[in-house]
Amino acid sequence: MRKTKTFEGKRHIYDTTKAEALGNKTYSYYGDPAGYEETLYKTKGGLFFLWGIGGADSPYNAGEDIQPISKGEAEAWLEE
Numbered sequence: 709m710r711k712t713k714t715f716e717g718k719r720h721i722y723d724t725t726k727a728e729a730l731g732n733k734t735y736s737y738y739g740d741p742a743g744y745e746e747t748l749y750k751t752k753g754g755l756f757f758l759w760g761i762g763g764a765d766s767p768y769n770a771g772e773d774i775q776p777i778s779k780g781e782a783e784a785w786l787e788e
Contacts, residue, residue: 730782748782761773
């Protein structure tokens with residue numbers, strides 16, 4: 709998946725096929741409307757983002773999306 713998003717006032721391209729996957733988490737079970745899956749990525753330029761997919765009641769609203777995050781947020785996500 710590839711998306712252009714604005715993060716910290718700048719537009720960046722986030723591409724799951726070109727970034728390094730650092731970890732993956734599943735929340736709940738397959739078929740749960742509130743369940744979702746996330747993968748943390750780091751771009752070659754040092755930016756972090758989450759790719760996620762989930763059910764209708766999840767943070768991803770029955771779809772998939774990319775969410776840019778800070779280095780601190782990425783470190784916290786990895787520690788969870």
